[in-house]
Amino acid sequence: MTKFVVGIGNLLLRDEGVGCHVAHALQEIGPSGVEVMDAGTCADALQLIQDIDKLVIVDAAKGGGKPGQIYRFRPEDIGREQKTFLSLHDMDLLDDLTLMKIRGDIRETVIIGVEPKELSWGLELSTEVGQKMPQIIDVVLAEVNNTSPKGEMKC
Amino acid sequence: MGKIAIDPVTRIEGHLKIEAVVDGGKVKEAKSAGMLFRGLELIMRGRDPRDAQRITQRVCGVCPTSHSTAAALNLDSAFDIADKIPDNGRIMRNLILGAAHIADHILHFYHLVALDYVDVARLAKYEGSSPALNSIKDFISRGELGPFVPRYEGDYRLADDVNEQAVAHYVMAFDMRRKGQEMAAMLGGKMPHNMGIMPGGVTSTPTVDVMASLLWRLKELQEFVDNVYLPDVVTVAQTYSDYFEIGHGCGNLLAYGSYELDGKEADLSKRKRFFRAGTTSTSLKFDQFDPTRITEEVKHSWYADSISGRHPSQGDVVPDEKKKGAYSWLKSPRYGKTVFEVGPLARMMVNYAAGNPAVKTLVDSTLARTGLKPQDMFSVMGRNLARALETKLIADAMPDWILQLKPGEPACVSYKLPEESSGMGLVGAARGALGHWIEIKEGKIANYQVVTPSTWNISPRDDKDQPGPLEQALTGTKIRDEANPFEIVRIVRAFDPCLACSIHVVSPKGHDLGRFRVC
Numbered sequence: 001m002t003k004f005v006v007g008i009g010n011l012l013l014r015d016e017g018v019g020c021h022v023a024h025a026l027q028e029i030g031p032s033g034v035e036v037m038d039a040g041t042c043a044d045a046l047q048l049i050q051d052i053d054k055l056v057i058v059d060a061a062k063g064g065g066k067p068g069q070i071y072r073f074r075p076e077d078i079g080r081e082q083k084t085f086l087s088l089h090d091m092d093l094l095d096d097l098t099l100m101k102i103r104g105d106i107r108e109t110v111i112i113g114v115e116p117k118e119l120s121w122g123l124e125l126s127t128e129v130g131q132k133m134p135q136i137i138d139v140v141l142a143e144v145n146n147t148s149p150k151g152e153m154k155c
Numbered sequence: 156m157g158k159i160a161i162d163p164v165t166r167i168e169g170h171l172k173i174e175a176v177v178d179g180g181k182v183k184e185a186k187s188a189g190m191l192f193r194g195l196e197l198i199m200r201g202r203d204p205r206d207a208q209r210i211t212q213r214v215c216g217v218c219p220t221s222h223s224t225a226a227a228l229n230l231d232s233a234f235d236i237a238d239k240i241p242d243n244g245r246i247m248r249n250l251i252l253g254a255a256h257i258a259d260h261i262l263h264f265y266h267l268v269a270l271d272y273v274d275v276a277r278l279a280k281y282e283g284s285s286p287a288l289n290s291i292k293d294f295i296s297r298g299e300l301g302p303f304v305p306r307y308e309g310d311y312r313l314a315d316d317v318n319e320q321a322v323a324h325y326v327m328a329f330d331m332r333r334k335g336q337e338m339a340a341m342l343g344g345k346m347p348h349n350m351g352i353m354p355g356g357v358t359s360t361p362t363v364d365v366m367a368s369l370l371w372r373l374k375e376l377q378e379f380v381d382n383v384y385l386p387d388v389v390t391v392a393q394t395y396s397d398y399f400e401i402g403h404g405c406g407n408l409l410a411y412g413s414y415e416l417d418g419k420e421a422d423l424s425k426r427k428r429f430f431r432a433g434t435t436s437t438s439l440k441f442d443q444f445d446p447t448r449i450t451e452e453v454k455h456s457w458y459a460d461s462i463s464g465r466h467p468s469q470g471d472v473v474p475d476e477k478k479k480g481a482y483s484w485l486k487s488p489r490y491g492k493t494v495f496e497v498g499p500l501a502r503m504m505v506n507y508a509a510g511n512p513a514v515k516t517l518v519d520s521t522l523a524r525t526g527l528k529p530q531d532m533f534s535v536m537g538r539n540l541a542r543a544l545e546t547k548l549i550a551d552a553m554p555d556w557i558l559q560l561k562p563g564e565p566a567c568v569s570y571k572l573p574e575e576s577s578g579m580g581l582v583g584a585a586r587g588a589l590g591h592w593i594e595i596k597e598g599k600i601a602n603y604q605v606v607t608p609s610t611w612n613i614s615p616r617d618d619k620d621q622p623g624p625l626e627q628a629l630t631g632t633k634i635r636d637e638a639n640p641f642e643i644v645r646i647v648r649a650f651d652p653c654l655a656c657s658i659h660v661v662s663p664k665g666h667d668l669g670r671f672r673v674c
Contacts (some may be wrong), residue, residue: 041216150261
């Protein structure tokens, strides 16, 4: 049973990097039986992973909620738009997940999204998203362990 | 007269935009633009200089390894230790960069360029027993065409058996890509965004175990390059040989040089490197490279004219998004006020002109096999071919580098942070000449400038209204079918453009994630 948490995003654009911040925090905690990767902005980082039972992706997601709002959804919930690839930068998360299926080695994928507030230049999370970090980590750990998030959560 | 705009920007904020005006079946005028204000330099100011290696890597998810190398070389020079890097550190940096470049070039060919020439959709009718090809067939039958569409139709020329083989190699290339990344991670701690390359050297020391693991992975990569990648590129080149006549470009090539062979020479422009620095043109006359001749011009960029024509070490970022006549967020880097193309083609032909024996032998033998002249390399197919030849040269050089490592000996040198200093780091990134410049005051970064390869290649018109390299490569191209302008995308992709990573926020269907709220 292989479980993987992959944080994606750009650390230089404040809340855009929330996935990377979560990956770093999880690497500190070192949850057993879970591999953690900070994939940054590397479009094809998921190609480095093979044979996964459960993949949890953490990224910023614009869903119309308040900053720090946590979402849980699956790749098929995201609309795919058609585009012409000119650069390797045009490869996005969905393309990467789609390509992984060619090799058929991914069984379940869940995306944990976090509503961003600040997407401007800077390395720090906004106060709102920063304060939500413990809850985001709980949600991710619960997801990867198939349990309910621990403690009481004020939403 | 029609205008063809290829603009993936509609979906993500800020990428590459190409506009071609077609008149009488020919591109009359072309504009290439970067639609994202980068401004990375602005967040560098006031920080600890050592942050540069960490921060600049995050500017790009495709070539972070090259940024870490340029930043380390830049800081080596600013810290006055460029001639003191231990051999282990120098070689391990070469190996991390080399592994990343091999992986990158393979990825670029199979997962971006090949789709222009290899017809993956034809596999829907595949009836053989290859597991790889059936995995593609199943993939298509599930309706998941993903990165294979949209595409332009009407010019897929490979015979069925050759086409099938190329698609099987497409699947195989994923594993090769992975092996290259694993090699880089073994020395650099992690990939992407390695932690190993630092000012002074690298953070780990080589061990016999790591050397052995590198060697067997490299062996597999070499076999793939020799028996699969290079032959596939040659097959595509021969089948689409008219693409040696398309996309000529500006005809001037510039290379900064890469892979340090000498740890004792502080001056990067004099240091002995595996691929040497220099310039050349279609005459194939070699000229020495002088880094003081680089300028960045902004007449057609959204920056204040007051900063135009400066050397990058004096560069500044003063946005002016309402400027008349401007159409790009990229500046126009120029060398001696002339337009120069950078990239694998530049590295190969500059080294060819300089008489680099390994490069000359390989280029000549490949040209002889395909019946081409060196000047034919200045083309769409020449760029694709040069990238594959470079991959082979790096892969073939790396076993020796691995064997030169000395377990137990140091891989980095200590240094003192200067209060006042300046530095320059130049390297051949996968996509071409990459430069970092730093100015340190009171122990902090006072100014940091990054000039990327795609800024050179995708640059807009300059102060003298000279179009950039990609714009020149597009201009004059015959377009067979305006509804399917595959000539344009093939020209663009052969340059392997890479603009700064933009905001990759996932946006769900209808922008309403309400029903997915957790807390």
